[in-house]
Structure formats: C-alpha cells, structure tokens
Amino acid sequence: MTLVWLNGVLRPAAAAGVGVADRGLLLGDGVFETLCWRAGTVVRLDAHLARLSVGAALLGLPLPPMADLAAALADTATANGLKDGSLRLTVTAGPGTRGLPRPAALVPTVLVTAVPAGPSLGAARVVVAGVTRRNEHSPLSRVKCLSYLDQILARNEAAAQGADDALLLNTAGQVACATAATLFAVVDGALVTPPLGAGALPGTRRAAVLAALGGEERALLPDDVARATELFLTSSLMVRPVVAVDGRLVGDGRPGAMAAAALGLT
C-alpha cells in the first residue's frame, strides 16, 4: 500500500485528499521539488530545500522548518520501502476563500509522495515547441511552481509528433529549457546551457554539472541547437542524451561524451 505524507501524517494514498478550497488546486498557488532518493538518502537535499525556500519567499509562503521537511522526505521514503526512486515535496498556500487575495493567516498544505524508479529512459528525440513560449520576464521562470501548464502544452505537442520531449523558446526566441529539464549543448566544442535570465530554472543537477564540467551559461538560439554536436537534458532524476531535434540527428545521432561525463558525476 502506497503511503503519502500529508500535513504531518503518513496516510494511505488512496485515502488522502486535499480540501476543495486549497489554493494549490484552484490557482496553482504553490511550489514543489522533485528529489532523487538513492542509497537511503536524498541526493542534493540542501540544494533542493534552498531552491524551495527561494520560491516560497517569492510567493510569500511560510515553510515548516527545513529539518521537518527533511524528516518528512525520509519518513515517506522509508514508510514505502523505497530503494531507488523519487520523492515529490509540494507546498501550497493552503485553503482560501474565493478569489485571488490570500487569507490573513496562511496554513500551507504540505505533501510528500514517493515512487520507485522507472526503467531508464534512453536517448530522447525532441521537438522545438511551437505552441507556447516560456516567459523569462516572470520570476516564476526561475521557481519550481505549480503553474506548469505551458510545459504541459509543450509536452503534449511533442507527444503528438511522436517525440519524447520539447524544447521551449522564451519570448525573445532563445532556447530556455525542456519541459521539465535543463538543456545542455556542445557548440563549437564548448559546453553551454541557457542562463537563468533566458528562462532557465536553476536546476540542482544543472549547478552540479556546471561546477564539475566547467560549462558556460550563454544564450542559445535555435540555430545553435541545430548545429550543436551534442545535446543532453538534466534533471534531479536523470541525465538524458538528445539524439534528434525536429527529426534531424544531433551529431552522429548517438549519445555523446559530455552526457556520459555528466551522468558519471553522481
């Protein structure tokens, strides 16, 4: 039986619910983290909690003490007998009245769920999303928040074309990211990734890759992606080579050395 941690209590997932006045449900008012659980611990826990704190501060959400959140993550993993897998920590603004203004005293909803690791994903074929653009003018582009619909539209577009994922352009026409991952590219022999100002999320593995492999944060245009000799995606849960963009092969169409190096970091 799958258990979830909801507001301090571990409960059967099938019996756990969030009230119909929850602002996370009604307005996407909240933040979350997806975390990798491996060998009995959360990978890069501090980086995840730091990013969560930044997002909660932007939204004006009070958070429980970090130690309590860390314990909730570990308890949820342990209660589910999780070996390798992932955890998701969601914090919403909690129940509210009708409309946008928040209640004077927020009582956030805190939810932790766990799932075992799935099969390895293999290399990805991606498209450049045409349906929407990422809004680099919003500070939400730098926060992992519940308002995720632009990415869902792009992912739906990819699926409709038989692709695995989509790259999102920002409103200036630069490449920002994939739908739930950071994009790295090897262009003219250099490892580059879009800067946060272009709409990239400050990924925890993104930071680790930049620190270890010495990549550069630089604006990437679709033409740069088209001539890249290697592309790969990173998230807390994976490093995934990209072997085709809009049906054209990347390099020789096989996973590259930089992706392998990134994967080898952890």
Place this chain on the structure above:
Amino acid sequence: MTLVWLNGVLRPAAAAGVGVADRGLLLGDGVFETLCWRAGTVVRLDAHLARLSVGAALLGLPLPPMADLAAALADTATANGLKDGSLRLTVTAGPGTRGLPRPAALVPTVLVTAVPAGPSLGAARVVVAGVTRRNEHSPLSRVKCLSYLDQILARNEAAAQGADDALLLNTAGQVACATAATLFAVVDGALVTPPLGAGALPGTRRAAVLAALGGEERALLPDDVARATELFLTSSLMVRPVVAVDGRLVGDGRPGAMAAAALGLT
C-alpha cells in the same frame, strides 16, 4: 452547511477532497470559470461554457456534456440556497502518475462551488505590476486556466502597496489586463480595451461591453493609461471604476460615465 458538487455528487464542503494525485493540484492542469448567479440563473452561461470548451480543447481535456455542467451549476446554487452570488466551475485533468505525461485515459475532476455575493467593492486604486509580465506569447493568456501564479504575484504586489489590484504589462510592455479582470480605458474620448493578442482574456462581460458600448480593441501603453480620462475593470462578477493608478488620480478621481454605462448593461 455549504455544499459543493464534486464529480456528480453534492457533498458537504468540509468533507470534500481531491486526491493527492490530481493534476490540477500538482501541475495547475485544468481550466475554470467564475460565473455570476442572479435571479435564479447563471448570467451569460453560454458564453462561459463556450470559453471553457475552447480552453479544454487547447489543453486536450474531455468535458462532460454542456447540459450536465449547466445542471451542476444550477443544482449547486439551489442546494446552497444561493440568491445573488457566484459559482466556480473547475475542471482538472484528474489523477495522474508522476511527471508531465498524462495518463492514456483521462478522468477529469469536475468541481462546482458557490458563494454568496459579498459587499460591493467600490472604486479601485491600482498599481502597474513590476514583479512580473503577462505572457501574450502563450495561448494560456487567452484561457482561464489553473496556472494563475503570475496574477497572484501581481495581486500580492498591489496589496503590499495598499492598492486594490494591479495592471499587468505583457512582455512587449503593453497593458494586458488586471489580475482577474479586463481593463477598459477612455482615451481621447474613445472607449478602448487591450486586444486578445496583447494577453487579454476573452472576458464574457468584456464581449458584452464591447458589443453594447462600441469600444475598440487596441494596444494600450502605460502612457495611454496615465492620460486616460476614465478607467474601469470588468469581470463576470463586477464593473469596478479605477480612480487611481500608481497613486495618481484618474480624471477627477471619481467614477466615470462609461463605467456607469457598463454597469447598467446587466
């Protein structure tokens, strides 16, 4: 006791919950309508259901038959003894597994809630939001969807400055809308409102005002707003004069004739 309509059943609000795997809760994956209930009927019901259908189609969400949704709205109002008030109809993508891809067979969550009308809001003092921009490059700017966080950030900014609402600029620097309302302005004697292409939501009352008062859809710059002789906001629930922007009075600082005319339409 307040009752809500959830997936076909009227239940006490306090006992109604949405599962923790709901994509509306986890990813803002859904659409909604806020509807005015007056004299035993939903105002502009067909326009609301038409807009909901367009949004659901964009998101790829199957909807129950329109007649069923209309009945759910009326049943919820009646069960709560609602006289004048508002209804909210929310449709999410329903439960999913971890991650962005939707399950093969979607089972949407359908929720209807009702609240009595509050006191009349009076005239509004607004600010021009600096914290974020509305993304007119996303089709979601023309859909009433659950990913509402940019508007919440702007509303929080307004509240922090003691204002009632905020005007959002789009990424090109044009005025798009207020946080949950359409903006109308009288500029050089003409009634104007931002076009949908500038990031305006196709409001049901917006359409009614344009049809009855002959307003023009035209890009509005902050300078136009600054020199407007009248400003007002419209939504399904209200027509609200704006008497100050960033602390400067609009016209003589009193509600204007066009707002009164718009209010007199319904």
